[in-house]
Amino acid sequence: MTTPWSPTDFSAKVIEYYHAHGRKHLPWQGTQDPYKIWLSEIMLQQTQVTTVIPYFERFIESFPTVTDLAQATDDQVMQHWSGLGYYSRARNLHKAAQIIETEFSGVFPQDPETIETLPGIGRSTAGAIASFAFGQPTAILDGNVKRVLARSYAIEGWPGNGKVLKALWQRAETNTPQQETAAYNQAMMDLGAIVCTRSKPDCPDCPLSKHCLAYNSNSIEQYPGKKPKKARPSKSVYWLINIRQEKVLLHKRPPSGIWGGLWALPEVQQKEMSPDQIQQLDPFVHKFSHYDLQVQPLLLSSNADKALVEKNSHPSIMEPAQADWFSLNQLNEIGLPTPVSKLLVKLLEDS
Ligand code: SF4
Structure with a gap:
């Protein structure tokens, strides 16, 4: 031995x-x-x-x-x-x-x-x-x-x-x-x-x-021994993409929690959106180390109701400290989570 x-x-x-x-x-x-x-x-x-x-x-x-x-x-x-x-x-x-x-x-x-x-x-x-x-x-x-x-x-x-x-x-x-x-x-x-x-x-x-x-x-x-297995949790969110005059609306995430302090798309509840004013884009999954985030992006149509646009221009569900509009170039100057950045660069380039 x-x-x-x-x-x-x-x-x-x-x-x-x-x-x-x-x-x-x-x-x-x-x-x-x-x-x-x-x-x-x-x-x-x-x-x-x-x-x-x-x-x-x-x-x-x-x-x-x-x-x-x-x-x-x-x-x-x-x-x-x-x-x-x-x-x-x-x-x-x-x-x-x-x-x-x-x-x-x-x-x-x-x-x-x-x-x-x-x-x-x-x-x-x-x-x-x-x-x-x-x-x-x-x-x-x-x-x-x-x-x-x-x-x-x-x-x-x-x-x-x-x-x-x-x-x-x-x-x-x-x-x-x-x-x-x-x-x-x-x-x-x-x-x-x-x-x-x-x-x-x-x-x-x-x-x-x-x-x-x-x-x-x-x-x-x-060796080393494995972590005892637990089912992998997942969470579903809707992201609202509100683009006006080649600028996108972003909310700043609260300082603690996932993506704390970064600029991200507003999280909304789909039932708040009227179906004729939004377009469902391809959903995707973002994997964090300990859970999966199932994301359904919702694009607010260009002729959406003014009140709806206005409502979603303000901090709502996430209650972030700030909300603001950014152009494609400005996105390089702020901290963005990778999946948000990927999604937006493509959309703004095509807009
Ligand atoms: S320390 Fe790691 S690499 Fe080195 S002999 Fe042991 S198991 Fe192999």
Whole structure:
């Protein structure tokens, strides 16, 4: 039977991998600027490196420092995040920048416990910032690291479960070395992203294969444990498309919830619409991580009743903070959810 890696041998192997194969040239690497490291860590949550790179570069070009971000408007920040998804990340980033500006005089805090008090920063992200920017020996535990540890040490159960998470954190803390922590943390992320991938881990080329419990017991697919299954919920909405003189009416979503702070089409109830004044466009489904949104777009006809147009020019069901009209060109300047943007660009081009 295979014996598990000792913490020192494990970390030595991981650091060796970093020096030989670790990623060292991504736009947020080779810097100790905590702002850039923080931004990259937030953008990389649930998002692939290749998707993040252009967003990161554009964001840094427009907001080169935490002070620039703190002073930006909500719309500017959301517009730079538009298409990247999980918009609460952008709202929290903006809020945290304002806190750093006002409560820490624009200087990023160094202590991981303090970093973790900022909006949108959990224990793992705080650990990553503290180790990459300030050279502290702090552990990390993002999705990639969870997978490598769960497989290497055959830690059973779904990581969303409190007990399993605790076991993973204990293992992460035990294995994180006091020296070269940044190299170790970077290599753990890389191993999870490149070698110990979710569906096709490259075990023969993995530096941890010799004592990896899952690999040596031929049970990789059991780790990490799957989330207990629940039926996937769905929600149906009607979106009203009101185009007048080549401009479309949009409502600003409330700051919290799905697409918070973005401009979107008004949500209406079809029974409010008289059938001869609307045209049903092709329905579609937008998939969120935890539910499906079934969308039925309704195009208000050009000869629609004036009162109906007027009524729908004002915040109604969603009660957003603002409602306004935008031309095709102006759509590039505001934050829009991707399905809204796709739908409107096509319609306005054809109008
Ligand atoms: S040997 Fe395979 S399962 Fe184990 S850590 Fe390496 S890639 Fe992952």
